[in-house]
Amino acid sequence: MTTVDASTYDPARVVADLRALADRTGGPEGSRRLCWTPVWLEARALFRESLATLPVEIETDEAGNLWAYLRGERDDTVVVGSHLDSVPKGGWLDGALGVMAGVELIRALAAAGTPPVTVAVVDWADEEGARFGRSLFGSAAVVGSLDAAAAADLVDKEGNRLPDVIGEHGIQLDTIDGARTRLKNVKAYLEVHIEQGPVLEAKGLGICTVTGTKGIERERLIFKGQAAHSGTMPMEMRRDSFLAASRFALALAEIGRRNEGVTTIGHAQCWPGVVTAVPGETHVTMDMRHISHDGLATMFAEMKQAAAAAAVAEGCTVEFEHIFRIPPMPFHPRLLEAARESVREVEGHDVELPSGALHDASEMARKVPTVMIFSSSIAGLSHTKEEDTPDEHLYMAVDAFHRTCRRAIELVVAGEL
Amino acid sequence: MTTVDASTYDPARVVADLRALADRTGGPEGSRRLCWTPVWLEARALFRESLATLPVEIETDEAGNLWAYLRGERDDTVVVGSHLDSVPKGGWLDGALGVMAGVELIRALAAAGTPPVTVAVVDWADEEGARFGRSLFGSAAVVGSLDAAAAADLVDKEGNRLPDVIGEHGIQLDTIDGARTRLKNVKAYLEVHIEQGPVLEAKGLGICTVTGTKGIERERLIFKGQAAHSGTMPMEMRRDSFLAASRFALALAEIGRRNEGVTTIGHAQCWPGVVTAVPGETHVTMDMRHISHDGLATMFAEMKQAAAAAAVAEGCTVEFEHIFRIPPMPFHPRLLEAARESVREVEGHDVELPSGALHDASEMARKVPTVMIFSSSIAGLSHTKEEDTPDEHLYMAVDAFHRTCRRAIELVVAGEL
Numbered sequence: 001m002t003t004v005d006a007s008t009y010d011p012a013r014v015v016a017d018l019r020a021l022a023d024r025t026g027g028p029e030g031s032r033r034l035c036w037t038p039v040w041l042e043a044r045a046l047f048r049e050s051l052a053t054l055p056v057e058i059e060t061d062e063a064g065n066l067w068a069y070l071r072g073e074r075d076d077t078v079v080v081g082s083h084l085d086s087v088p089k090g091g092w093l094d095g096a097l098g099v100m101a102g103v104e105l106i107r108a109l110a111a112a113g114t115p116p117v118t119v120a121v122v123d124w125a126d127e128e129g130a131r132f133g134r135s136l137f138g139s140a141a142v143v144g145s146l147d148a149a150a151a152a153d154l155v156d157k158e159g160n161r162l163p164d165v166i167g168e169h170g171i172q173l174d175t176i177d178g179a180r181t182r183l184k185n186v187k188a189y190l191e192v193h194i195e196q197g198p199v200l201e202a203k204g205l206g207i208c209t210v211t212g213t214k215g216i217e218r219e220r221l222i223f224k225g226q227a228a229h230s231g232t233m234p235m236e237m238r239r240d241s242f243l244a245a246s247r248f249a250l251a252l253a254e255i256g257r258r259n260e261g262v263t264t265i266g267h268a269q270c271w272p273g274v275v276t277a278v279p280g281e282t283h284v285t286m287d288m289r290h291i292s293h294d295g296l297a298t299m300f301a302e303m304k305q306a307a308a309a310a311a312v313a314e315g316c317t318v319e320f321e322h323i324f325r326i327p328p329m330p331f332h333p334r335l336l337e338a339a340r341e342s343v344r345e346v347e348g349h350d351v352e353l354p355s356g357a358l359h360d361a362s363e364m365a366r367k368v369p370t371v372m373i374f375s376s377s378i379a380g381l382s383h384t385k386e387e388d389t390p391d392e393h394l395y396m397a398v399d400a401f402h403r404t405c406r407r408a409i410e411l412v413v414a415g416e417l
Numbered sequence: 418m419t420t421v422d423a424s425t426y427d428p429a430r431v432v433a434d435l436r437a438l439a440d441r442t443g444g445p446e447g448s449r450r451l452c453w454t455p456v457w458l459e460a461r462a463l464f465r466e467s468l469a470t471l472p473v474e475i476e477t478d479e480a481g482n483l484w485a486y487l488r489g490e491r492d493d494t495v496v497v498g499s500h501l502d503s504v505p506k507g508g509w510l511d512g513a514l515g516v517m518a519g520v521e522l523i524r525a526l527a528a529a530g531t532p533p534v535t536v537a538v539v540d541w542a543d544e545e546g547a548r549f550g551r552s553l554f555g556s557a558a559v560v561g562s563l564d565a566a567a568a569a570d571l572v573d574k575e576g577n578r579l580p581d582v583i584g585e586h587g588i589q590l591d592t593i594d595g596a597r598t599r600l601k602n603v604k605a606y607l608e609v610h611i612e613q614g615p616v617l618e619a620k621g622l623g624i625c626t627v628t629g630t631k632g633i634e635r636e637r638l639i640f641k642g643q644a645a646h647s648g649t650m651p652m653e654m655r656r657d658s659f660l661a662a663s664r665f666a667l668a669l670a671e672i673g674r675r676n677e678g679v680t681t682i683g684h685a686q687c688w689p690g691v692v693t694a695v696p697g698e699t700h701v702t703m704d705m706r707h708i709s710h711d712g713l714a715t716m717f718a719e720m721k722q723a724a725a726a727a728a729v730a731e732g733c734t735v736e737f738e739h740i741f742r743i744p745p746m747p748f749h750p751r752l753l754e755a756a757r758e759s760v761r762e763v764e765g766h767d768v769e770l771p772s773g774a775l776h777d778a779s780e781m782a783r784k785v786p787t788v789m790i791f792s793s794s795i796a797g798l799s800h801t802k803e804e805d806t807p808d809e810h811l812y813m814a815v816d817a818f819h820r821t822c823r824r825a826i827e828l829v830v831a832g833e834l
Binding site (some may be wrong): 230232237256277285287355 | 613635648650654674683704
């Protein structure tokens with residue numbers, strides 16, 4: 001049935017490009033491609049060099065995203081990509097895999113002449129949000145979900161304001177909406193990424209189709225009791241906010257397990273926070289993720305009940321501060337079919353996973369038919385210099401990605417996307 | 418049976434002295450008598466002024482404790498006192514009550530001529546340890562339990578070294594042992610203090626006998642699991658150190674209740690400590706107190722088991738770092754009898770409590786027959802500007818304290834101490 005021709009596509013070139021990138025922008029403590037820094041610009045320079053001999057138009061949009069267009073027989077466009085920026089002391093594959101796989105796709109298509117549709121590879125700006133806490137910066141701007149007013153107030157640890165830092169790169173928040181024109185004619189978005197989790201490795205697999213990205217709810221919970229002397233306040237008269245938070249933590253984990261989602265308390269702080277005082281106030285952060293709207297809503301409602309019950313059990317109160325929310329982003333049915341076929345061809349199975357991590361694909365899926373392919377991650381590690389994937393799994397991932405892209409082009413040509 | 422004559426002892430003068438002290442060394446945010454500061458010296462100046470017309474010998478010892486001796490017919494000495502230093506933003510009564518009640522005792526005794534035994538009032542140096550984290554500094558030096566080598570390494574938040582700061586007050590760590598000669602001839606130590614807890618108020622009482630100070634064990638617990646991405650690590654594959662700490666917290670509270678002691682987690686910190694990461698490492702502080710050696714030992718053993726079980730339940734490990742330990746200090750049987758009789762005379766009951774807080778009496782009880790009297794604390798509050806006690810309870814407390822001191826003098830005269 002398929003007319004996919006992968007003969008000119010060479011996964012080994014992708015891995016070679018990734019190693020060259022690591023040589024130029026990594027170090028003994030890991031990747032240093034923090035967005036809006038000279039090392040990040042160095043990574044983009046390598047990206048441009050890798051495209052230098054190809055018939056592409058390279059453009060930077062109003063949000064700082066870097067685009068390379070291989071013009072096709074029609075304006076309908078298939079976009080592939082990911083991000084070159086990394087967290088400080090990050091891994092060599094997170095984001096970079098998807099960008100370099102896109103470069104190889106352009107190489108293979110260009111070698112065969114003019115493709116039937118336009119194909120673009122994009123390096124999204126500041127996917128990680130590692131400096132200002134606003135992840136998916138560039139992709140959110142392109143789909144119109146970036147809150148520019150909120151972004152204007154962001155400050156990094158050194159006290160630099162986001163508007164000043166992006167201004168040095170020629171980006172203004174009041175013109176950033178111009179990046180939305182990049183979606184014109186875009187019919188599909190595809191991204192290959194490492195799993196950043198341990199599931200594929202545990203299954204003994206190298207790759208899989210990604211069904212979508214999980215929805216996320218993040219809140220800060222403020223348990224308030226009564227600070228007291230740890231020696232003079234009898235147990236039965238205490239209103240211990242840390243005990244309320246501890247009850248909540250165990251209930252929250254159970255909510256995650258029962259609903260087949262994930263729930264996490266990542267940060268906790270007590271006041272006054274000394275060894276000799278019952279904590280009068282304890283703050284914890286809550287992160288929960290689920291692939292379905294209903295599952296996430298159920299977990300959120302159960303979380304609120306559990307927090308109230310934990311507070312009451314210790315004579316405390318609880319308040320909530322909203323941090324972040326994004327709905328589940330299921331990927332496109334026709335592109336999921338294409339990805340499944342490709343994974344089956346490459347590794348011979350139908351395993352698929354939802355992504356627990358956010359990706360630029362989460363933003364693009366709001367507006368454009370989208371799909372992703374995962375490679376395995378050794379020990380599930382990411383955002384650390386230990387991040388790695390067996391070469392054979394990287395080869396399989398870019399192979400399956402390439403096959404899915406070919407199928408996406410065919411679907412666009414057939415008017416099915 | 419008793420020959421106590423309280424006719425010349427005026428509790429109202431004690432409260433008046435305390436209010437004068439608060440006027441000179443307090444403020445809108447509470448007491449400012451942090452040890453080794455000008456305001457603390459100002460409090461000591463008031464103490465000296467209050468003794469100015471009395472036939473006392475005032476001396477500062479090698480540890481910075483300030484003594485006023487009313488010489489008696491014999492060298493056998495009864496010591497009373499407490500501390501004028503406070504925590505920053507502290508209360509007006511904590512420590513100051515015991516010192517000013519001692520001044521009034523000297524006044525009353527001196528008015529009656531030469532007492533049968535020598536009586537001294539002492540203002541202990543740096544009871545709170547609020548600046549360098551070493552509480553009971555002066556009283557520990559006098560009984561020989563101060564570790565001078567450890568004290569030499571202490572630094573305050575501004576980076577000042579303890580040896581430099583006490584040096585400005587004429588105190589040298591290498592001669593501090595000289596303060597131990599102060600114990601010569603001392604036959605009894607008595608201290609009146611606010612409860613700093615809510616128990617007397619809850620019982621509707623103003624005062625009580627204190628049976629001793631609770632023993633304390635303090636440890637830092639380090640739960641180690643595996644840091645992971647909060648979105649990509651399935652619940653069943655996690656090793657979440659904060660969940661281990663939460664299990665431990667609930668078990669520790671149960672250990673306190675079951676053994677009629679108190680147990681507290683006052684501080685918790687997670688690493689990496691961000692909303693998007695499963696905590697790979699969580700530290701908590703553990704403070705536990707019990708009035709009996711056996712009770713404290715039982716709680717400590719149960720705590721260790723509970724920590725190990727909590728760690729195992731979450732696939733984690735746990736390590737312990739020792740912070741502090743002091744054994745229970747039961748007070749002297751004959752002085753307890755004297756205190757009970759006095760409390761019965763003043764408020765008509767036999768209620769007694771162990772002290773959950775440490776006091777200079779905890780140090781003195783190591784070497785000298787000791788007892789304490791408590792007044793109530795409104796809402797159990799202390800170490801805050803809200804610290805307060807109804808005047809009538811202060812009157813009763815200093816009255817019972819005075820009667821107990823008179824009885825202690827009689828016991829010394831009778832050779833029973």
